[in-house]
Amino acid sequence: MRTALAIARKDLRQRIRDRSAIVVGVIAPVVIAGLMSLAFNGVNNFHFTLGLVELDHGPVAAQLVRALDAPQLKRVITVQTVATKAQAASEIRSGVLAAALVIPAGFSSSVTGQHPEALTTLTSNNATIAGDVATSVASSFVAQVNADRLAFATAVAAGAPRRDTAQLIGIVARLRIPLQAVERPIGAHELKVISYYSPGMAIFFLLFTISYTARSFFVDRSQGMIERMRAAPVRPVEILAGKALSVFVYGVVSLATIGVVTTAAFGADWGAPGPAAVLGLALVFSVICLTALTIGLARTQRQAEGIGSIIVFGLALLGGDFFFISSAPSAIKHLALLTPNGWAIRGFTDLATIGGGFATIVEPVVAVLIFSAVVGAVALSLARRAVSS
Amino acid sequence: MTLTSSPGGATGAGAPAPGRTPVLDCAGLTKSFGTRLAVDGVGFRIFEGEVYGLLGPNGAGKTTTMKMVCGLLEPDKGTITIAGQQAIGNLDVKALIGYVPQDVALYPDLTARENLEFLARLYKLGRRTVAARVDEALELTELTDRRNDRLDSFSGGMKRRMNIAAGLLNHPKLLVLDEPTVGVDPQSRHAILERVQAFGREGLAVVYTTHYMEEAERVCDRVGIIDHGHLIAEGTRRELVAQLGEQDRISLSATGDLERLAEACRGVTGVTSAATAENSVHLVAGEGRHLLPAILEAADAAGIAVTSVDVVEPDLEAVFLNLTGTALRE
Numbered sequence: 214m215r216t217a218l219a220i221a222r223k224d225l226r227q228r229i230r231d232r233s234a235i236v237v238g239v240i241a242p243v244v245i246a247g248l249m250s251l252a253f254n255g256v257n258n259f260h261f262t263l264g265l266v267e268l269d270h271g272p273v274a275a276q277l278v279r280a281l282d283a284p285q286l287k288r289v290i291t292v293q294t295v296a297t298k299a300q301a302a303s304e305i306r307s308g309v310l311a312a313a314l315v316i317p318a319g320f321s322s323s324v325t326g327q328h329p330e331a332l333t334t335l336t337s338n339n340a341t342i343a344g345d346v347a348t349s350v351a352s353s354f355v356a357q358v359n360a361d362r363l364a365f366a367t368a369v370a371a372g373a374p375r376r377d378t379a380q381l382i383g384i385v386a387r388l389r390i391p392l393q394a395v396e397r398p399i400g401a402h403e404l405k406v407i408s409y410y411s412p413g414m415a416i417f418f419l420l421f422t423i424s425y426t427a428r429s430f431f432v433d434r435s436q437g438m439i440e441r442m443r444a445a446p447v448r449p450v451e452i453l454a455g456k457a458l459s460v461f462v463y464g465v466v467s468l469a470t471i472g473v474v475t476t477a478a479f480g481a482d483w484g485a486p487g488p489a490a491v492l493g494l495a496l497v498f499s500v501i502c503l504t505a506l507t508i509g510l511a512r513t514q515r516q517a518e519g520i521g522s523i524i525v526f527g528l529a530l531l532g533g534d535f536f537f538i539s540s541a542p543s544a545i546k547h548l549a550l551l552t553p554n555g556w557a558i559r560g561f562t563d564l565a566t567i568g569g570g571f572a573t574i575v576e577p578v579v580a581v582l583i584f585s586a587v588v589g590a591v592a593l594s595l596a597r598r599a600v601s602s
Numbered sequence: 603m604t605l606t607s608s609p610g611g612a613t614g615a616g617a618p619a620p621g622r623t624p625v626l627d628c629a630g631l632t633k634s635f636g637t638r639l640a641v642d643g644v645g646f647r648i649f650e651g652e653v654y655g656l657l658g659p660n661g662a663g664k665t666t667t668m669k670m671v672c673g674l675l676e677p678d679k680g681t682i683t684i685a686g687q688q689a690i691g692n693l694d695v696k697a698l699i700g701y702v703p704q705d706v707a708l709y710p711d712l713t714a715r716e717n718l719e720f721l722a723r724l725y726k727l728g729r730r731t732v733a734a735r736v737d738e739a740l741e742l743t744e745l746t747d748r749r750n751d752r753l754d755s756f757s758g759g760m761k762r763r764m765n766i767a768a769g770l771l772n773h774p775k776l777l778v779l780d781e782p783t784v785g786v787d788p789q790s791r792h793a794i795l796e797r798v799q800a801f802g803r804e805g806l807a808v809v810y811t812t813h814y815m816e817e818a819e820r821v822c823d824r825v826g827i828i829d830h831g832h833l834i835a836e837g838t839r840r841e842l843v844a845q846l847g848e849q850d851r852i853s854l855s856a857t858g859d860l861e862r863l864a865e866a867c868r869g870v871t872g873v874t875s876a877a878t879a880e881n882s883v884h885l886v887a888g889e890g891r892h893l894l895p896a897i898l899e900a901a902d903a904a905g906i907a908v909t910s911v912d913v914v915e916p917d918l919e920a921v922f923l924n925l926t927g928t929a930l931r932e
């Protein structure tokens with residue numbers, strides 16, 4: 214153990230002296246998480262200005278204008294009245310408006326006729342989501358109007374007296390389509406972008422420890438230092454333990470520092486400290502096993518760098534360090550569950566949204582440990598051979 | 603104790619006294635790498651206070667033998683005993699060995715003190731002992747005032763001295779020096795050789811591998827000559843040279859086809875060995891001075907112009923040439 218401590222201490226001293234380690238371990242993840250949070254902040258606070266071209270001024274159009282003024286939509290849409298369709302198009306092009314809704318003249322009167330006028334949405338390629346939302350609002354309103362028309366026509370077809378038309382219209386107008394999509398987040402809190410990218414970037418840069426440590430092992434070997442260690446009464450497993458210990462300390466300090474800084478500076482939510490720490494430790498353990506695997510598979514420093522890079526970027530892409538895994542294709546979502554970083558990100562985001570303490574991280578921690586056990590078993594025999602040869 | 607020149611030549615224990623326990627006793631060491639037999643049945647013994655030279659050309663098997671002695675390679679066959687303990691696979695025995703590898707094996711981004719502290723800790727020494735041994739090593743290398751400087755700011759000679767000092771941190775009984783003067787300037791080389799002689803005087807058993815005949819002659823009490831994985835001769839310089847009898851070593855410098863010159867010389871009666879090395883042809887011949895006219899005549903007949911002739915007393919170079927038919931540095 215004393216030997217492993219001496220090796221770990223020496224490795225950490227070299228790592229600290231090499232300033233790039235601090236850049237990669239702390240500064241870069243914090244900066245990039247902050248930048249990504251800034252870049253994707255719009256996803257959290259989506260809002261746009263909708264131009265309304267009201268050319269009808271009839272009762273049905275008035276209903277649509279009232280619908281746009283509903284509290285649920287105010288969170289997302291600011292409605293700005295525009296005089297003409299051409300003006301709306303011009304303001305969309307200039308970026309003043311994100312989209313526009315045109316209520317054509319005669320829209321209200323056409324609703325009761327055989328050839329109803331169509332609502333038109335003007336959209337831009339620069340604001341596709343705003344266009345989609347405007348079209349969706351219009352479609353929802355049209356669906357309600359069509360339901361009203363159908364109900365009225367059914368009543369008349371069933372023999373309702375024509376003299377009761379006004380009463381019928383009143384009844385139909387109060388009807389609402391019963392099935393509506395209502396947003397109900399399953400988490401106790403909404404997931405903020407920074408709460409996703411802080412662990413995402415911290416884990417991504419933690420993965421770089423794999424190639425850094427594997428590379429330093431082969432540098433040690435080419436400098437004759439592994440041989441010199443083995444000439445002393447040191448077992449190969451003690452050399453590996455020393456390397457692993459340095460990875461462990463570096464990984465834990467890096468994760469903890471990024472956690473504290475992103476929480477304090479950007480308001481990132483990593484969940485309760487205890488469960489987050491356990492999840493972080495499990496993740497660091499998996500990084501140790503992956504480092505041993507890289508050392509075991511490589512024969513030279515260049516191979517170690519190559520294998521390390523493949524592992525780092527492969528895991529980061531599959532595990533969702535760069536993008537919200539929830540918005541990834543189904544295949545990627547499944548593949549993410551084969552990666553320790555995928556499980557860890559899931560664990561951290563669950564802690565941030567659902568909360569729930571240790572119970573929330575049982576599944577991710579067990580998954581990460583199973584991954585580590587499988588990789589570690591293969592790696593240990595390979596890496597011992599690398600140290601002994 | 604400093605690593606500087608001091609008067610006095612090679613001393614030490616000389617030939618091993620009967621009944622003394624060897625510090626290193628290896629026998630029948632054999633090692634193959636794939637189909638290549640690197641070391642074949644090598645065995646020798648080294649006693650306290652003795653500097654033993656393992657002399658041979660590059661690729662002869664010296665380093666492989668040393669790595670087996672230090673527990674860095676496991677022999678396919680053979681036994682190694684260090685200070686009476688069976689050494690193969692015995693981790694504790696490594697604490698008795700000081701290993702100085704051929705290339706400088708130290709961290710360039712650590713200071714002299716940090717390097718030595720780290721290496722001393724590998725021997726599981728206590729904190730105070732580590733500090734004392736590091737101070738001692740820095741004093742030995744005359745680097746105390748550079749203790750806090752990074753190694754990458756050191757000269758080549760200073761690094762070599764540090765490399766040797768690192769092998770002494772555990773106060774070994776057996777010091778293994780694998781070609782410690784390769785690439786070293788003459789001044790540092792002289793200092794290192796002086797220090798190696800001093801190790802012998804101080805009671806250490808030293809194995810010194812080299813392909814420099816002059817170094818082996820200067821510092822070693824006994825020499826083992828190794829070639830193609832075989833230990834082909836062993837003894838003191840005097841014993842080895844005596845094998846040659848009254849023969850001399852003749853060096854011929856010439857222009858033209860040296861191999862042809864060597865072949866021509868082999869045909870001269872009295873020449874026992876001829877080999878080319880470093881722009882010259884080396885011969886071993888009985889009563890060399892008297893054979894010179896015949897040798898020059900043979901060279902002339904072969905169409906080679908000899909530019910200089912040097913007849914020297916028999917030395918280890920001549921012994922190696924006589925035993926192997928090749929020069930040490932071909």
